[in-house]
Amino acid sequence: MKVLGIESSCDETACAIVEDGKKIISNVVATQIPFHQIFKGVVPEIASRKHAEWILPVVRQALKEADMTLADVDAIAATNRPGLMGSLLVGLTFGKTLAWSLNKPFIAINHMLGHMYAAHLENDIEYPYLGLLVSGGHSIIAKVNGFDDLEVLGTTIDDSVGEAFDKVSKFYGLGYPGGVVIDRLAQNGDPKSFSFPVPKLDKGDDHRYDVSFSGLKTAVIHQADMFLKKGYEKTNENICAAFQETACKTILSRLFRAVEDTGLTTVVAGGGVAANSRLRAMLAEHKELNCIFPPLKLCGDNGAMIAGVAYHFLKRGDRSPIDVTAQARIPQFKRGLANLEAFGRR
Structure with a gap:
């Protein structure tokens, strides 16, 4: 089954064609x-207008690189949640219209399920495992029981880790996107130069795996001088290295707690922050764990992850009605199986 997947949840217009949920035939982003660089962040109106301008050329390019026509495609998939409403509607409407005009099956896909599936495209991974989903909008630790079955154990109570990276970068005028810039500058800094605090939440079961980044962000932006160690300079490189180290320690401390409690030793990462070099290095140090990352090209938003996970829905016989619409947000996360509604099963 060859699935054409469309992703337009934020500021990437993407289309890919994937065969049987594994073989990437083409992948255009x-x-x-x-x-958006001039604004140091994504402007929703600009994003949706660019999607409308680019969606047709991107789909045509994906077909060209695959040496296929629309007649060769077996099904269409598109992201419908969560994300920027205007951006989502462009890709979703295009995908639904394409499927309707060709009389081909259509499936709407949760963007988060796509990110969690990205590593599966180049790896054979058995369920269950612990999923670490880290991006500009989400920081989630979950027990992944199946392609559409994520049991959320912990999430952020405020900023996501990617959002914290972007805000720190914006404050210091380092550039956009913040995660990439901070990762690069941190290579020439010393993570020991600042003693930024690791956020601590209530130790009760309600927040056992949850994370918080607003306090860390505030410390880095407004109180950096308080945490500068003797003998070190307050340089952008040092700030980035120390901030990145603390942010990674924060989320990994909760992940390792989940490893201990569940007994699961396979960890699969996904999302834009999964490309962070320090996060990857810190996880690699734990030889007792089987840590699996997507290739860098599949960490950011892409159509291959949407087409890949869509295959499994379609294979099971799932289809989306033509009136399925976009959702900027998904239902509030709750612990346990209540997340099936939010993540996949409709």
Whole structure:
């Protein structure tokens, strides 16, 4: 089964064709970064307009690189949640219209399920495992029981880790996107130069695996001088290295707690922050764990992860009605199996 997947949840216009949920035949991503850099963040109106301008050329390019026509495609998939409403509607409406006009099956896909599936495209991974989903909008630790069955153990109570990276970068005028810039500058800094605090939450079961980044962000932005160690300079490189180290320690401390409690030793990462070099290195140090990352090209938003996970829905016989719409947010996370509604089963 060859599935054409469309992703337009934020500022990437993407389309890919994937066979049987594994073989990437083509994968085209048109990035809008140059259009948002001046604003140091994504402007929703600009994003949706660029998606409308680029969606047709991107789909045509994906077909061209696959040496296929629309007649060769077996099904269409598109992201419908969560994300920027205007951006989501462009890709979703295009995908539904394409499927309807061709009389082909259509399936709407949760963006988060796509990120969690990305590592499966180049790896054979058995369920269950612990999923670490880290991006600009989400920081989630989950027990992954199946492609559409994520049992959320912990999440952020405020900022996501990617959001914290972007806000720190914006404050210091380092550039956009913040995660990439901070990762690069940190290579020439000393993570021991600042003693930024690791956020501590209530030790009760309600927050056992949850994380918080607003306090760390505030310390780095407004109180950096308080945490500068003697003998070190307050340089952007040092700030980035120390901030990145603390942010990674924060989320990994909760992940390792979940490893201990569940007994699961396979950890699969996904999302844009999964490309962070320090996060990857810190996880690699734990030889007792089987840590699996997507390749860097599949950490950010892409159509391959959407087409890949869509295959499994379609294979099971699932289809989305033509009136399925976009959702900027998904239902509030609750612990346990209540997340099936939010993540996949409709």
